[in-house]
Amino acid sequence: xxxxxxxxxxxxxxxxxxxxxxxxxxxxxxxxxxxxxxxxxxxxxxxxxxxxxxxxxxxxxxxxxxxxxxxxxxxxxxxxxxxxxxxxxxxxxxxxxxxxxxxxxxxxxxx
Amino acid sequence: xxxxxxxxxxxxxxxxxxxxxxxxxxxxxxxxxxxxxxxxxxxxxxxxxxxxxxxxxxxxxxxxxxxxxxxxxxxxxxxxxxxxxxxxxxxxxxxxxxxxxxxxxxxxxxxxxx
Numbered sequence: 390x391x392x393x394x395x396x397x398x399x400x401x402x403x404x405x406x407x408x409x410x411x412x413x414x415x416x417x418x419x420x421x422x423x424x425x426x427x428x429x430x431x432x433x434x435x436x437x438x439x440x441x442x443x444x445x446x447x448x449x450x451x452x453x454x455x456x457x458x459x460x461x462x463x464x465x466x467x468x469x470x471x472x473x474x475x476x477x478x479x480x481x482x483x484x485x486x487x488x489x490x491x492x493x494x495x496x497x498x499x500x
Numbered sequence: 501x502x503x504x505x506x507x508x509x510x511x512x513x514x515x516x517x518x519x520x521x522x523x524x525x526x527x528x529x530x531x532x533x534x535x536x537x538x539x540x541x542x543x544x545x546x547x548x549x550x551x552x553x554x555x556x557x558x559x560x561x562x563x564x565x566x567x568x569x570x571x572x573x574x575x576x577x578x579x580x581x582x583x584x585x586x587x588x589x590x591x592x593x594x595x596x597x598x599x600x601x602x603x604x605x606x607x608x609x610x611x612x613x614x
Contacts (some may be wrong), residue, residue: 393542420599432590433605440600478543482598485549487533487558490542 391483393415395491402469403499410464410494412479417457420423420482424453424464427493436464436477469498502527504606506591512612513581521576521609523591531597532543532574533558534566535538535610536587543590549574550597 402408412422415452421440425433437446437453439462445454452465466473474496480488504525515520523532533548535558545558549568563585565577574593578585589609594601 420523423603425605430607432607433592434602435602435604438602478542480603484599486531486548486597486599487545488543488598488603490535490544492540492542 391489392407393479393481393489394478395477395479395494397453397494398440399495399497401499404469406469407467408469408496409450409463410466410477410479410496412462412464412490412491414460414462414481416483418484419457420484422432422453422482423480423488424460424462425478425480427478435475471498471500474484474498480500502604504593504604505587506606506609509607510607510610512614514614516580516591517602519578519611521578521589521591521611523573523574523576523600523606525593525604526572527593527595527604528571529593530571530596531595531601532568532591532593533598533603534576535550535590536560536562537590538587546576546589554614581611583613585611586613587611590606 394413395406423438439455450467472500476493479491507522534546535543537543547566549555591606592603
């Protein structure tokens with residue numbers, strides 16, 4: 390069964406720290422992996438999309454890596470800010486016409 | 501502004517009363533889909549559409565219908581809602597689909613069925 394797991398479910402860190410969010414998936418034959426941010430009442434916002442042929446993608450303070458052989462992706466957030474507080478979702482395309490989502494990591498940045 | 505819109509944003513209804521949740525995108529996307537989000541289960545796909553008049557089932561299609569008569573609209577229909585359909589619903593779209601493209605999501609519709 391194709392599954393996506395995100396651990397931990399919640400994380401609190403002081404403002405200014407660098408942090409890493411983890412995502413693991415059960416099948417290495419993926420097409421792509423996407424990281425989203427979910428804010429209450431505002432839906433999902435796409436942060437980064439990594440195609441299967443890529444190892445990483447960067448956008449501002451965010452860097453996402455992909456290691457298909459080990460079934461892992463990480464989202465690195467540099468110099469965290471209170472505005473980074475949100476739930477972060479990892480989603481994988483396993484070759485069908487849908488995304489398979491993890492249950493997310495709820496991130497709180499403490500001022 | 502490029503966006504996916506959903507209406508209504510919040511809805512409380514009773515068992516068996518037919519309802520429609522609308523989804524519209526202004527980006528000329530061919531691919532559209534519906535997901536539901538439940539605590540501990542993540543987002544699960546209900547239906548998707550590759551283009552006008554082309555729809556297919558996702559992982560949890562029971563109790564739902566969709567139609568795609570125009571490129572921009574993809575309504576979700578609950579003919580006889582039941583309490584187990586209480587959930588947060590998201591519509592998403594992209595140019596070509598999930599294998600290649602970034603997905604754009606609507607703001608969500610919170611549905612409560614009593």
